[in-house]
Amino acid sequence: MAVRGVVLVPVVALGLVVGGLWWWAVLRLVLIPQxxxxxxxxxxAGGWGLSLLPVHVTASREITRASPRRRSDGESGPS
Known part of the structure; x- marks a missing residue:
């Protein structure tokens, strides 16, 4: 468990630094574009492009199906 904490700190710090640089760039473009x-x-543009990545679409450890199983009685579900 301690190893996770040691690895997590530099990752969070890097994320904060990169996020700060992105905001600095955006504010310079908006406030003083010249x-x-x-x-x-x-x-x-790079930060904006990264925000478009579908990070919610990741590999799942459990097997999922596209549609639920059919009922054995053959009737459709409630509408």
Whole structure:
């Protein structure tokens, strides 16, 4: 259990740093676009692109079916 905590701290810190850099880039593009450059644009676009990834679609450990099992009596369920 202690190993998870040791690994989790750098991951969270990295996420906070990258998130802070993304916000910095977006704010520079919005507030002072004449001074924002290629780095800010790439950082903002990259972060936005990552937000579009379907992270909720991940491999599941349990086997699922596309539809529920049919009832043995052959009748449809309640509407």
């Amino acid at each position: 001074q924002a450059g290629l780095v800010e644009g790439a950082m903002a």
